[in-house]
Amino acid sequence: MAHHTHTSGSRDLQMARSMCWHCQSEVSGEYFCDRCVKVQPVSKETDYFTCFGLPRRLTVDQSKLEAKFYELSRAFHPDFYQNKSEAEQTISLGNAATLNTAYRTLRDPIQRAEYLLDLEAGSVKEIRTSPPSDLFEEILELQDTLEAYRASESASEAGRTLRAQLVAEQAALEGRKHEMEQQLQRLFTGWDALQDRGDAAAQARAERDRLLKQMRDLLSNRTYVKNIVTDLVATIG
Amino acid sequence: MSRIVGIDLGTTNSLVAYMKDGKPCVVPGRSGRTMVPSVVAMTDNGLIVGDPAKDHLTRSPDRTVYSVKRFMGKGLADVQNELAYFPYALTEKGGVIRIQLGAKTYSPPQISAMILKELKQRVEAHLGESITKAVITVPAYFNDSQRQATKDAGLIAGLEVLRIVNEPTAASLAYGLQEKTQGTIAVYDFGGGTFDISLLKLKNGIFEVLATNGDTHLGGDDLDRRIADLFLDEIKTEHHLDLSAFPDHMQAVRLEAERAKVRLSDELRTQVTIDLPDGKGRYTRELTRDQLDASVMDIIERTLAPCRMALNDAGLTPADIDEVVLVGGSTRMPLVRQRVRELFGKQPHCDLNPDEVVALGAAVQADILSGGTTDLLLLDVTPLSLGIETMGGVMSSLIRRNTTIPASAKEMFTTYVDGQTGVDIHILQGERELAQDNRSLARFRLKMPPLPAGVPRIEVTFLIDANGILNVKASDMRTGQSQSVEVKPSYGLSDNEVERMIEDSFKFAQEDVTARKLIEARLDAGALLTTTEKSLSEGSRLITPDAIVAIRAAVAALTTTKDGTDPKAIRARMADLEQAAQPLSAAMINDSLKRSLQGKKVTEVT
Ligand SMILES: Nc1ncnc2c1ncn2[C@@H]1O[C@H](COP(=O)(O)OP(=O)(O)OP(=O)(O)O)[C@@H](O)[C@H]1O
Numbered sequence A: 001m002a003h004h005t006h007t008s009g010s011r012d013l014q015m016a017r018s019m020c021w022h023c024q025s026e027v028s029g030e031y032f033c034d035r036c037v038k039v040q041p042v043s044k045e046t047d048y049f050t051c052f053g054l055p056r057r058l059t060v061d062q063s064k065l066e067a068k069f070y071e072l073s074r075a076f077h078p079d080f081y082q083n084k085s086e087a088e089q090t091i092s093l094g095n096a097a098t099l100n101t102a103y104r105t106l107r108d109p110i111q112r113a114e115y116l117l118d119l120e121a122g123s124v125k126e127i128r129t130s131p132p133s134d135l136f137e138e139i140l141e142l143q144d145t146l147e148a149y150r151a152s153e154s155a156s157e158a159g160r161t162l163r164a165q166l167v168a169e170q171a172a173l174e175g176r177k178h179e180m181e182q183q184l185q186r187l188f189t190g191w192d193a194l195q196d197r198g199d200a201a202a203q204a205r206a207e208r209d210r211l212l213k214q215m216r217d218l219l220s221n222r223t224y225v226k227n228i229v230t231d232l233v234a235t236i237g
Numbered sequence B: 001m002s003r004i005v006g007i008d009l010g011t012t013n014s015l016v017a018y019m020k021d022g023k024p025c026v027v028p029g030r031s032g033r034t035m036v037p038s039v040v041a042m043t044d045n046g047l048i049v050g051d052p053a054k055d056h057l058t059r060s061p062d063r064t065v066y067s068v069k070r071f072m073g074k075g076l077a078d079v080q081n082e083l084a085y086f087p088y089a090l091t092e093k094g095g096v097i098r099i100q101l102g103a104k105t106y107s108p109p110q111i112s113a114m115i116l117k118e119l120k121q122r123v124e125a126h127l128g129e130s131i132t133k134a135v136i137t138v139p140a141y142f143n144d145s146q147r148q149a150t151k152d153a154g155l156i157a158g159l160e161v162l163r164i165v166n167e168p169t170a171a172s173l174a175y176g177l178q179e180k181t182q183g184t185i186a187v188y189d190f191g192g193g194t195f196d197i198s199l200l201k202l203k204n205g206i207f208e209v210l211a212t213n214g215d216t217h218l219g220g221d222d223l224d225r226r227i228a229d230l231f232l233d234e235i236k237t238e239h240h241l242d243l244s245a246f247p248d249h250m251q252a253v254r255l256e257a258e259r260a261k262v263r264l265s266d267e268l269r270t271q272v273t274i275d276l277p278d279g280k281g282r283y284t285r286e287l288t289r290d291q292l293d294a295s296v297m298d299i300i301e302r303t304l305a306p307c308r309m310a311l312n313d314a315g316l317t318p319a320d321i322d323e324v325v326l327v328g329g330s331t332r333m334p335l336v337r338q339r340v341r342e343l344f345g346k347q348p349h350c351d352l353n354p355d356e357v358v359a360l361g362a363a364v365q366a367d368i369l370s371g372g373t374t375d376l377l378l379l380d381v382t383p384l385s386l387g388i389e390t391m392g393g394v395m396s397s398l399i400r401r402n403t404t405i406p407a408s409a410k411e412m413f414t415t416y417v418d419g420q421t422g423v424d425i426h427i428l429q430g431e432r433e434l435a436q437d438n439r440s441l442a443r444f445r446l447k448m449p450p451l452p453a454g455v456p457r458i459e460v461t462f463l464i465d466a467n468g469i470l471n472v473k474a475s476d477m478r479t480g481q482s483q484s485v486e487v488k489p490s491y492g493l494s495d496n497e498v499e500r501m502i503e504d505s506f507k508f509a510q511e512d513v514t515a516r517k518l519i520e521a522r523l524d525a526g527a528l529l530t531t532t533e534k535s536l537s538e539g540s541r542l543i544t545p546d547a548i549v550a551i552r553a554a555v556a557a558l559t560t561t562k563d564g565t566d567p568k569a570i571r572a573r574m575a576d577l578e579q580a581a582q583p584l585s586a587a588m589i590n591d592s593l594k595r596s597l598q599g600k601k602v603t604e605v606t
């Protein structure tokens, strides 16, 4: 849990935030002060799941997420703060921006996983610079083909053959990416089940670490393949 | 809260609308027309805007500005390859295009402000109240500089711009309001100067933009040019005449090309006639719809790639789109409708007037801001990725295109050299890898505390607000102190310059009022002098010589004052003359009364 690692400095911040900025009465995490009804800034310490009132899981109920996003948008959007004080307008703007980032992150399964794993166990976004071992040969070959294609006349016979090869390679890589995503999905389910059990035994911890490592590897491999596909599409158009 | 109006500031036509009994409505002018042509002419008698200015396009082409929206937020280099098409002289100062009109130069926001003022006066006259707040629409694909320029135009016109709204999104508001639609819609907006495509999800009053794309330099103007070039080529070969030396005829060709294009939306063939200069007769030809379509096909095709990109960004296929809505005058072209139908595989909607729907939507958004409409909410996106230049001239993206706004990103900066006191930051907008291929938005220098390299930690927050406009804030993470950031726009007016233009515009407004008062006073004085002379010649025999002398004196006084520049003095001398002439007019009325009575007696007797 990320909260264990808070330094005293950020705890002070949280304390400060649990008071209404306007009337100084207590507001514990609510978005609007009970007493003066003024909007409160969403704390930087609030994770996106808490922000949406969702459990910290890798699988989320999309329709619930969307409904909550719309509800909070109606609460925070600057459109509804035109007649309010400057302080409230600033809070509304900041909250709306945070809300939009939170929604964008949680809506996408991959970004959601990266975010949650980051919360649970530190950054997962290690940037891969060399191909995953099982793709090594394939990627090297692809790079050769790409180079040959760039050097060739696109209208020539050779150019057309190379292009066809690249198109086939693109399909193959997209297939791989899809496979990885399905694999990830299974790991997500496993992870959530483990969390639901709330088991703290040594065996469960080992299982947790194993899942974590597998997900991290898959996530970075998938990002690698995705970037290759993007480059490929940019080259062959 | 005082009333907020909605304004569609178009390349070709501009409109103003407001909310009346829960319904948006467009304000008509005296002629009943709702559209004000976005044309400004500088005449000897002052500035004129709209329909009357349109007449000056061929009469004084070098002093009549049209399509100024194409220059908003741009430098001269951006429009280099179309300079030849514009009859007025363009220069650049401080990264901003300047338009030369007579002895003065104007920035595009100043010209746009003149159009906005016209709309402001129009709605003020209609409602009988002063209007100081507005929502103004811009093409969805407008970048930060173009949006800022539009906001500046509002300020110069004396309008507080409470929101910049994207045109297709505004259209969807007007459309959704009327139809109570749910589902995914595509808004295809092809106007006079710009093209936009926006994909939206409508659900329970929330209008969520999923993706947007477009081209801010693609519109009916480009079609007109293509057709005009066709005519000009033929005039050159058939009549051995190069019209480019005749700016007035160039404008006549452009206008005739546009009229022919518009007619061909309803007819299959049309007759084109253009008078040639120096008594060289006239150029005539028949233009068919097929010929038109063939010559502009590639321009219309250019609208389809952005549509595909938007679909791709939103993760949608054409089959996912429930409805396609057409906005903008150029969507009246049958070829455009056909291509849109083919792309999306369904018949596009055009139930609402494509000319007015954007202004109507702007009025709805204005009503949301003033708290009138509470059930609708627009969640728009930023059309272009925002980033900063990093080492090696590469752009590092901070906020991706199609991110819902408001959106923010934070970035931490530090120093590389001991004691370094500042870091230069270059903000960019665009989708390309290299900084130089993207649009430069602004630069600023981040102040650093003089410490060993790597120790300072300054966090910069880049925030795109609900207008799609960037705000930058910086704070020192070590001290918690915030730092003011002076951002210098690459293609925009500085705050000082806008300030001065607002003052100028206010001064001009007063000068304009004074000038108009003077002209009116002179006209009225002239009329009074004429009637007085007429009365004197007819009725001097009816009054005393003293009275005649008094009138003569008053006439002389008014005649001299009339050539002066003080309208008040003219009015005062007019009053004097009216008083001096009082006995004369009384005597004349008396006399004519007497004679009419005599006449009656005669007839009664017989
Ligand atoms: N019937 C028609 N057929 C074809 N084109 C038409 C027709 N009617 C108008 N147009 C064209 O539509 C354009 C003007 O459309 P509109 O008023 O929507 O543009 P705008 O809002 O001023 O421009 P923009 O939105 O690009 O800033 C002009 O180029 C005009 O020639």
Ligand SMILES: [Mg+2]
Binding pocket: B008, B010, B011, B167, B191, B192, B328, B358
């Ligand atoms: Mg328009």
